[in-house]
Amino acid sequence: MHKWAMFILFIAASILGLSVLIFAPPSSGEEVIPEAKDNEIQFILTNFKFDKDEYRVRAGEPVILTMINRQGTHGVMVQGTDINLLKDNPSQEVVFEEPGEYMLLCSVMCGTGHADMVAKLIVEEPLEDGDAAETNEQAA
């Protein structure tokens, strides 16, 4: 009789364990990444790299820079500016006035691959009026 009770307990525990596995929410490592807004640049960071080698923005236009830690804890520093996106302030709206190139660096000492975490931010020439007119003609 006692054995049966133990057996039933064991089965119940197994079912409970299994249901936890099946219904558990995804772990933070598989976090769903929010869709980027039209003028948003997302830097998606893993150990130990940026999701892209180059990111492009347009000079003179407001852009939202967002840092997303997909794996590990990192930060994004735009060299030569005071922009430093960290866990507590992962998003910032900025305007780059002049075309040019910036190095992007990880700003958190994250581990062995920290020094390899670099990418490039390219600020492209502003769109000229001519370009806009051309687009309108094509649309007409």
Ligand SMILES: [Cu+2]
């Ligand atoms: Cu780092």
